[in-house]
Amino acid sequence: MARPTIADIARQAGVSKGAVSFALNGRPGVSEETRRRILGIAEEMNWRPHSAARALGGAKAGAVGLVLARPARTIGVEPFFAQLLSGLQAGLSAHSTALQLMVVEDTAAEIEVYRRWASEHRVDGFVVVDLQVRDPRIAVLEQLGVPALVLGGPGRHGTLPSVWADDREAMISTVNYLAALGHRRIAHLAGLPAFQHTQRRIRALRDSAKRLGLTEALSVPTDFSDAEGAAATRALLTRSRRPTAIIYDSDVMAVAGLGVAMEMGVAVPGDLSIVSFDDSTLTRIVHPPLTALSRDTFALGEQVARTMLAAIADPEAVHDLKNPTPRLTVRESTAAPRPE
Amino acid sequence: MARPTIADIARQAGVSKGAVSFALNGRPGVSEETRRRILGIAEEMNWRPHSAARALGGAKAGAVGLVLARPARTIGVEPFFAQLLSGLQAGLSAHSTALQLMVVEDTAAEIEVYRRWASEHRVDGFVVVDLQVRDPRIAVLEQLGVPALVLGGPGRHGTLPSVWADDREAMISTVNYLAALGHRRIAHLAGLPAFQHTQRRIRALRDSAKRLGLTEALSVPTDFSDAEGAAATRALLTRSRRPTAIIYDSDVMAVAGLGVAMEMGVAVPGDLSIVSFDDSTLTRIVHPPLTALSRDTFALGEQVARTMLAAIADPEAVHDLKNPTPRLTVRESTAAPRPE
């Protein structure tokens, strides 16, 4: 038989389609005995619900949408996203919900996809990442009326619930650590200035520097690419009074920076300490392994999945959720600076 | 209005639902004038098709499935997949087809997902990667009757069409290059032996070694992880007569190997030449940058997308498609071995 439908099961069981539907969905309306019989037949016929038919009756689509706006060729080396994705996956598939993924060129295209998927009933909710400073997506999502969850914050994200971690706190603890080692000139290779978390980290560094009385604490914005990470590192290391420590906003940039240091004959950690704001295999496989802010990105993904599913079930009941602050994992790329 | 349906449009236009459907899908049955009027109204009402309703009528689901079987926490740093994914994305979304992604623990779970998605009509076809030696997925997919496309080959993949690149040829050219530099003891850190492409590369190395009369050409199987890559490298470099060149089956392992060499004080490329079988940003950001086999993985993804869509349109018309052989990009990690 091609594809059994509940009508087939009903015929086989000698009951109506409605009874079968009741039985299969565990709702009252059939006796325990009949339910068992129907479930048995369904099992035997290897029946599975037709997702489209379910979705049509106004029910759930059984999928969550994630749209990433970045030039298509660049999701190359971003362990963070890959990890997040796995966690999200795991969390969703535990409740047999699928992840609908799409990579687009820019935010305008991203918004267009939100509109389309929402009106096509293709997904039950959206996960939004890379929160921007004045994020145009927020208003659109609020208006679409589809549950949406923001990854990132705190900060302006309208009425949408969010899952976030305290990267201000993380930055402060990192600077404290470097200052305790004796560093007085610290540089920060930041990410895209349009992102809220970039701004938060820059501010945290500035505040820390003031409080600790550091000689220098410079944030250099980049586009997160290895190329800009390398170029900015080269520029910093060429200056007459170069920083003794650099904090990189991503592992990819940190590794690229390490490469530049080696190429220029700058010893790590002897002449330069390096800290990565993201941890991943990447920071561990290079030599020396990098001191980094670790967090369980996979678990974060699962967390997001759980919260998303809760938001789908009842949008009112979900509120902002704070994740553990990333903790510094000290490896071999940081040390006290050489005495001048 | 909540969500316009074709019935709303029909009412507005004063025609039947059927006429609207004809008009919107560009099929004969309505006059050019009426069609324009209907399209105008649909545009004005901001109508979008309800994907579930479409799928229900036996039509396409508008999505392609990709299931990856790997322990969820490990898709961390695999630039190859990320790149492939972007290309796939780009190719599919150009024909407004979505990508349904799922990461599962093992092949058994993967097969279960194929079954479920096929019977739920959730996707129109599958892309299969990581072809194994005796791959149990092939038979299942053939039997499910859903178009499926294998990435990898040549080799046994039943009647399913495939898109592949010649990694035998690539391995041979790499070994030729190293031999020309003067290397006589070459090691190969291979991937999982269960994969067809691993076997092909191992065989290619063995054949090359025999033809060129190399002193040693050893393939060491690993699980593709950075940890095993590092461990195997350490073991190789500890031997009394160590290899003068190592070919790594993935960029992650190559970078990990480079880290081990540095840690052990083995100069690259002075004492050891390193070649990576995958190219990515990763191989470029480390120091020294690694010689690697490059291919346009993004383009490969697009290619797969195109072929997949063709297979969905007409499964009969699609045949195996060979992609350009990866070409060696020489960087600074390879050089002639020190004279003994």
Place this chain on the structure above:
DNA sequence: CGGTGGACCTAAACCGCTATAGTTCGGGCG
């Protein structure tokens, strides 16, 4: 002038499932 055929549409069935308004029937109660 009846018949024919094509262009343009309409009405209605159908896809698989859910939701809801009956219908049947057995049993408790006054």
Place this chain on the structure above:
DNA sequence: CGCCCGAACTATAGCGGTTTAGGTCCACCG
């Protein structure tokens, strides 16, 4: 004994499209 009620089902109406079997109307032909 008749009445009412709840449990267990059945019958049926959608959900939003696509598709197919007609139904008109009109030009054209013999």
